[in-house]
Amino acid sequence: MAITEIVDSYNKHVKKIMDFNESIALAEWDMRTGAPKKGIKQRSEVVGTLSDEVFKRSTSDEMKGYIDALTDPAVQDQLSLVTKRMIEDSKKTYDRFINIPSEENKAYVILQSEAQDVWKEAKEKSDFAMLQPYLEKMVAFKRKFIEYWGIKKNKYDALLDLYEPGVTVKTIDQVFDKLRKGLIPLVEAVAASKDQPEKAFLSVPFPIEKQKALCLHLLKEIGYDFDAGRLDETEHPFEITLNPGDVRVTTNYQETDFISTVLGTIHEGGHALYEQHISRELVGTPLCAGTSMGIHESQSLFFENFIGRSKAFWSCHYEELKRFANGQFDGISLDDFYRAINVSQPSLIRTLADELTYPLHIMVRYDIEKGLFNGELSVKDLPGVWNEKMNEYLGITPNNDREGVLQDIHWPGGDFGYFPSYALGYVYAAQFKNTMVKDIPDFNVRVGSGDLKVVTEWLSKHIHQFGSLKKPLKILNDTTEEGPNPNYLLNDLSKKYSDIYRL
Amino acid sequence: MAITEIVDSYNKHVKKIMDFNESIALAEWDMRTGAPKKGIKQRSEVVGTLSDEVFKRSTSDEMKGYIDALTDPAVQDQLSLVTKRMIEDSKKTYDRFINIPSEENKAYVILQSEAQDVWKEAKEKSDFAMLQPYLEKMVAFKRKFIEYWGIKKNKYDALLDLYEPGVTVKTIDQVFDKLRKGLIPLVEAVAASKDQPEKAFLSVPFPIEKQKALCLHLLKEIGYDFDAGRLDETEHPFEITLNPGDVRVTTNYQETDFISTVLGTIHEGGHALYEQHISRELVGTPLCAGTSMGIHESQSLFFENFIGRSKAFWSCHYEELKRFANGQFDGISLDDFYRAINVSQPSLIRTLADELTYPLHIMVRYDIEKGLFNGELSVKDLPGVWNEKMNEYLGITPNNDREGVLQDIHWPGGDFGYFPSYALGYVYAAQFKNTMVKDIPDFNVRVGSGDLKVVTEWLSKHIHQFGSLKKPLKILNDTTEEGPNPNYLLNDLSKKYSDIYRL
The missing domain is CATH 1.20.58 (Methane Monooxygenase Hydroxylase; Chain G, domain 1)
Known part of the structure; x- marks a missing residue:
C-alpha cells in the first residue's frame, strides 16, 4: 500500500x-x-x-x-x-x-466515576473514611498500571509525564524549592504589613443574575467565542473541549464572593482561548488540543492573574463593574478595589487561595503525591500529612477534612500527577509575560484601554496555534529561550505585593 | 454452551x-x-x-x-x-x-438529511415543488425497503407496525371513521354556539421566569421525579430517555401564551412518568422503554387533556397559578379560566390545534400516507389532497403550503406511519380513563384535592410498569378488556364541550 x-x-x-x-x-x-x-x-x-x-x-x-x-x-x-x-x-x-488488560481498564474507568460520586458525599459529610477505600483502589490501580508500563523506579515521574511530558521530579524539585524559598518570606512579610487593604465591600451581596451577565460580558471582552462554546454553572469550575467548535466553560456563582466567580470565569476563559485558537490545520487530528496541563494552566493563569488581577484591566472595566453591581462600589476608588482583589492571606481552600499563596497549596499536594507513589506514604496517612504540610508551608491547619484533604476532585478522579502543572503553569505564565512585554512594550496601556486583541494574538502566535504540535518544554524554550525558571514569577510577585502592602 | x-x-x-x-x-x-x-x-x-x-x-x-x-x-x-x-x-x-443493501441504506440516510434541509427552505418559501422530488425519492426508498422486508401487499401496514406494532389499516380505518363521524358535527356545533368563552386574558404577558417556576412546580405535582430528570428549554418541547434514572423533558416558554407552555410541559411530563415508572426488573434491558408511540402518547395526552385541561385539576391549582402570575387572573373566576383554556376552533397548524380538532388533523395525514403507500396517490397530488381534506374535515383551507402540507418535519424525515399514533394514543387514553374511573370512583375529588398519586399508581400498575414487555394492544386489552374503541373519547369530548359551549 x-x-x-x-x-x-x-x-x-x-x-x-x-x-x-x-x-x-x-x-x-x-x-x-x-x-x-x-x-x-x-x-x-x-x-x-x-x-x-x-x-x-x-x-x-x-x-x-x-x-x-x-x-x-x-x-x-x-x-x-x-x-x-x-x-x-x-x-x-x-x-x-x-500491557493493561482491557477488563482492568474498564473496571478502573467505572471506579473513577463512582469515586467522584462518593467524594461529593464524603466532602459534604467531611468524612475521609468514606472515600479512603476508593482512593486506595485508585492508587493501587495506578501503581499497577505504571508497572504494566515497565516502570519500576520513580513511579511518580511516570504520572507527571502524563500531564507534563518531559518534566520530572528532579526539575520540579528544583523549581518548587526555589519558589517556596522565595514565597514563604514574602507571604510572611505581607501578613506582617501594617497596611492591610480593606476588602469588606467585596462581600456585599452581588445578585447571581448580575454576576452571570458580568461573566458573560467579561468572557466576550477577553475574546471567548460564544458560537463555539457556552457558560454553565458547576460547583467546581472547569473548561472542557468537545470539539474545536465546542469549547465549554463553567463557573460557580457565589453571592457574597463575586470576585472569585469573576476571576474563576476568566481563568477558565483563558483555557478556552487556547483551545479556540488552535490552527485550523490541526482540526480533525488529536493534535488539536492544548499540548500539556502546564502550558494550559499558563494560559488560564495568565488571564486570571496577569489580566484579571491587574490594575490595567480594571482601569478599563471598573466602571462597567459598577453598572452591574448594586451600588456597593460607589465610594470605592479603583486603587482601593485593586488592592482589595489582591488581598493575600494564608487560607485553607486551594481554589479560593490568592495568587501569592496558591503555589504553596500545590506544593502540599505535590509532596503527598510524590510520597504516595514513591512508597513513603499510604492513603490512610493523607489527612494527617496534609494538615502538617499546610502548617509548615502556610502556617495554618484545617479544622476538618472538608476544608483539608477532601477539598479537591483530582484524586478521586484518578488525576495523580496533575497538581504540579498548576504551579508550573504559573511559572511558565510569568516567563511568557516577561517575553511578551519585550514585544509589546505598551502592554499595560493596551490592557488598560481594553485592547486585549494584541495580547491574545501574541499568545496565539507563540502558543495557541500549535496545539499539541510542539511539546511543552519546546514551546517554552522557543518562546522564552530557557527552561522552567521561577525567578520571573518571584520578581513579579515581589514587586506587586511590595506595592500593594507598602513593604 | x-x-x-x-x-x-x-x-x-x-x-x-x-x-x-x-x-x-x-x-x-x-x-x-x-x-x-x-x-x-x-x-x-x-x-x-x-x-x-x-x-x-x-x-x-x-x-x-x-x-x-x-x-x-x-x-x-x-x-x-x-x-x-x-x-x-x-x-x-x-x-x-x-436485507437492505448497505449502499442503499447509506443513500437513504443522506437523502433523509438533505430532504430535511430542503424542507426547511421549502417551508420558508412555501414552495412544495422544491420538496417534491425529495419526497418522491423518500417514498420510493421506503416502498423498496418494505419489499426487502418481504412485504408485497398492504405496504402501509408495514410502516404502521414500526410505530404501533399489531395495528393495521383495517383497525385504524374503523376507529378513525367512527371518530370522524362523531367529531365533525361536534366541531360544527361548537363553532355555531352563541356562548363563546372569553380568552384574551390568557395572552397577557406572563414573565418567563415565573413560567419556569410554575412548570417546575406542576411537574412535581404530577409526580415527575427531578432526581431522575430535568427540565430544559427548546424550540419544540420533547421528552427523551437517556436511561431509566435520567428521563428529561423540555418546554418552550412563550411570554404571551403561557397556557401552551404549561400544557406542553404537562404533556412531556406524561411521557416522562411512563418511562420513570417502568419496573426495576426491566432496567438494563431494551424493554425498559415505552412499548409503542401510541401507548406513549396515551400517557402524555392523558396528563395534558384529562388532567391539565380539567376543571378538577385547576380547582386545586388555580390559586397557585394566580400567585405565579402578574395579577391578570384577579378578576377571573375558575369557571371562566377553565372555559378559556378549552376554547376550540378549527385551525391550520396541527401542533397548535386544540384537543377537540386535533384528531382531524391526524386523519388528513393518515389518509394521505395510506394513499401514498397503497398506490392511490402520488407525491405531486399532496398539496391538493391536503387542502381538500382540511376543508372536508375542518371546514378551512390553507392559504399556502407553509401552513398546509409543508408544516410537519415527519415526511421529509422519512417518518411515514408515525402520525396515526397521535390520535390512537388519544383514543387509548380515553379508554384507560374510563376504566380508571371505575376503579377510582372519586377520581375528580382526588384530582381536585391535588392527590394525583392514586392516578399515577393506577397508570403504573396497568401500563407503566410493563415497559415493552407487553405489546400495545395487549396492554389495552388487559386493562380495558377491549381493542381500540373511539366511543369513550367521543363521549368524553361530547360531554365536556356541551358543558363549555352550553350546547
Missing part, C-alpha cells in the same frame, strides 16, 4: 477514536452540569463502554500496523510534521496501554 | 448497544438544548460513528448466533418472559436491517 493510503486509513482510524472521546467528554460535561443523580450510575457504565472502545482501538492490531508502518525510518521524509507528531502520540498511548 | 451462558452473553451484547444508544440520545439532547453552533457539524459525525456501531452490532454474526440459539423452539421453556420478548425484538430489528 502506498504511504499516502496508509496515512489516510490511519487518519480515519484516529478520527473514530476522537468521536468516541467526544462522546465521553459530553457525558462528563453532562454529569457535572446537571445530570440527574439517579442516572449517574448507568451513565458511568456508558463512559466505561465508550472508553473500552477507545482503549481497544488505541491498542488494536490495526493501530499496531499503522505505528509500525509510520515509524519506519525509511518513510519519515514522506510524512508531514502533523503525521509524525500524531504517530508519536499514538505510539506512546499504545505502549502505555498495550 | 449452556442456555444460561448464551443468555448472559446475549444480555451483555445488547447492553453495549444500549450504551451506544444512550450516548446518541445524550448527543441529541445536547444538540437541541444549546450546543454551540460551530460544533454541530462535528457532533453529527459523532452520532454517525455511534449509529454505525449500533447498526453493526444489531446485524452482526454474533447477534445472528444469539437469535438462532434463542428462537429455537426447543429452548423456549428455559427462557424467561423478558428474554423471549428481547430476542423477539432483536430478531425484528435484525430482519429489518439485514
Whole structure:
C-alpha cells in the first residue's frame, strides 16, 4: 500500500477514536452540569463502554500496523510534521496501554466515576473514611498500571509525564524549592504589613443574575467565542473541549464572593482561548488540543492573574463593574478595589487561595503525591500529612477534612500527577509575560484601554496555534529561550505585593 | 454452551448497544438544548460513528448466533418472559436491517438529511415543488425497503407496525371513521354556539421566569421525579430517555401564551412518568422503554387533556397559578379560566390545534400516507389532497403550503406511519380513563384535592410498569378488556364541550 493510503486509513482510524472521546467528554460535561443523580450510575457504565472502545482501538492490531508502518525510518521524509507528531502520540498511548488488560481498564474507568460520586458525599459529610477505600483502589490501580508500563523506579515521574511530558521530579524539585524559598518570606512579610487593604465591600451581596451577565460580558471582552462554546454553572469550575467548535466553560456563582466567580470565569476563559485558537490545520487530528496541563494552566493563569488581577484591566472595566453591581462600589476608588482583589492571606481552600499563596497549596499536594507513589506514604496517612504540610508551608491547619484533604476532585478522579502543572503553569505564565512585554512594550496601556486583541494574538502566535504540535518544554524554550525558571514569577510577585502592602 | 451462558452473553451484547444508544440520545439532547453552533457539524459525525456501531452490532454474526440459539423452539421453556420478548425484538430489528443493501441504506440516510434541509427552505418559501422530488425519492426508498422486508401487499401496514406494532389499516380505518363521524358535527356545533368563552386574558404577558417556576412546580405535582430528570428549554418541547434514572423533558416558554407552555410541559411530563415508572426488573434491558408511540402518547395526552385541561385539576391549582402570575387572573373566576383554556376552533397548524380538532388533523395525514403507500396517490397530488381534506374535515383551507402540507418535519424525515399514533394514543387514553374511573370512583375529588398519586399508581400498575414487555394492544386489552374503541373519547369530548359551549 502506498504511504499516502496508509496515512489516510490511519487518519480515519484516529478520527473514530476522537468521536468516541467526544462522546465521553459530553457525558462528563453532562454529569457535572446537571445530570440527574439517579442516572449517574448507568451513565458511568456508558463512559466505561465508550472508553473500552477507545482503549481497544488505541491498542488494536490495526493501530499496531499503522505505528509500525509510520515509524519506519525509511518513510519519515514522506510524512508531514502533523503525521509524525500524531504517530508519536499514538505510539506512546499504545505502549502505555498495550500491557493493561482491557477488563482492568474498564473496571478502573467505572471506579473513577463512582469515586467522584462518593467524594461529593464524603466532602459534604467531611468524612475521609468514606472515600479512603476508593482512593486506595485508585492508587493501587495506578501503581499497577505504571508497572504494566515497565516502570519500576520513580513511579511518580511516570504520572507527571502524563500531564507534563518531559518534566520530572528532579526539575520540579528544583523549581518548587526555589519558589517556596522565595514565597514563604514574602507571604510572611505581607501578613506582617501594617497596611492591610480593606476588602469588606467585596462581600456585599452581588445578585447571581448580575454576576452571570458580568461573566458573560467579561468572557466576550477577553475574546471567548460564544458560537463555539457556552457558560454553565458547576460547583467546581472547569473548561472542557468537545470539539474545536465546542469549547465549554463553567463557573460557580457565589453571592457574597463575586470576585472569585469573576476571576474563576476568566481563568477558565483563558483555557478556552487556547483551545479556540488552535490552527485550523490541526482540526480533525488529536493534535488539536492544548499540548500539556502546564502550558494550559499558563494560559488560564495568565488571564486570571496577569489580566484579571491587574490594575490595567480594571482601569478599563471598573466602571462597567459598577453598572452591574448594586451600588456597593460607589465610594470605592479603583486603587482601593485593586488592592482589595489582591488581598493575600494564608487560607485553607486551594481554589479560593490568592495568587501569592496558591503555589504553596500545590506544593502540599505535590509532596503527598510524590510520597504516595514513591512508597513513603499510604492513603490512610493523607489527612494527617496534609494538615502538617499546610502548617509548615502556610502556617495554618484545617479544622476538618472538608476544608483539608477532601477539598479537591483530582484524586478521586484518578488525576495523580496533575497538581504540579498548576504551579508550573504559573511559572511558565510569568516567563511568557516577561517575553511578551519585550514585544509589546505598551502592554499595560493596551490592557488598560481594553485592547486585549494584541495580547491574545501574541499568545496565539507563540502558543495557541500549535496545539499539541510542539511539546511543552519546546514551546517554552522557543518562546522564552530557557527552561522552567521561577525567578520571573518571584520578581513579579515581589514587586506587586511590595506595592500593594507598602513593604 | 449452556442456555444460561448464551443468555448472559446475549444480555451483555445488547447492553453495549444500549450504551451506544444512550450516548446518541445524550448527543441529541445536547444538540437541541444549546450546543454551540460551530460544533454541530462535528457532533453529527459523532452520532454517525455511534449509529454505525449500533447498526453493526444489531446485524452482526454474533447477534445472528444469539437469535438462532434463542428462537429455537426447543429452548423456549428455559427462557424467561423478558428474554423471549428481547430476542423477539432483536430478531425484528435484525430482519429489518439485514436485507437492505448497505449502499442503499447509506443513500437513504443522506437523502433523509438533505430532504430535511430542503424542507426547511421549502417551508420558508412555501414552495412544495422544491420538496417534491425529495419526497418522491423518500417514498420510493421506503416502498423498496418494505419489499426487502418481504412485504408485497398492504405496504402501509408495514410502516404502521414500526410505530404501533399489531395495528393495521383495517383497525385504524374503523376507529378513525367512527371518530370522524362523531367529531365533525361536534366541531360544527361548537363553532355555531352563541356562548363563546372569553380568552384574551390568557395572552397577557406572563414573565418567563415565573413560567419556569410554575412548570417546575406542576411537574412535581404530577409526580415527575427531578432526581431522575430535568427540565430544559427548546424550540419544540420533547421528552427523551437517556436511561431509566435520567428521563428529561423540555418546554418552550412563550411570554404571551403561557397556557401552551404549561400544557406542553404537562404533556412531556406524561411521557416522562411512563418511562420513570417502568419496573426495576426491566432496567438494563431494551424493554425498559415505552412499548409503542401510541401507548406513549396515551400517557402524555392523558396528563395534558384529562388532567391539565380539567376543571378538577385547576380547582386545586388555580390559586397557585394566580400567585405565579402578574395579577391578570384577579378578576377571573375558575369557571371562566377553565372555559378559556378549552376554547376550540378549527385551525391550520396541527401542533397548535386544540384537543377537540386535533384528531382531524391526524386523519388528513393518515389518509394521505395510506394513499401514498397503497398506490392511490402520488407525491405531486399532496398539496391538493391536503387542502381538500382540511376543508372536508375542518371546514378551512390553507392559504399556502407553509401552513398546509409543508408544516410537519415527519415526511421529509422519512417518518411515514408515525402520525396515526397521535390520535390512537388519544383514543387509548380515553379508554384507560374510563376504566380508571371505575376503579377510582372519586377520581375528580382526588384530582381536585391535588392527590394525583392514586392516578399515577393506577397508570403504573396497568401500563407503566410493563415497559415493552407487553405489546400495545395487549396492554389495552388487559386493562380495558377491549381493542381500540373511539366511543369513550367521543363521549368524553361530547360531554365536556356541551358543558363549555352550553350546547
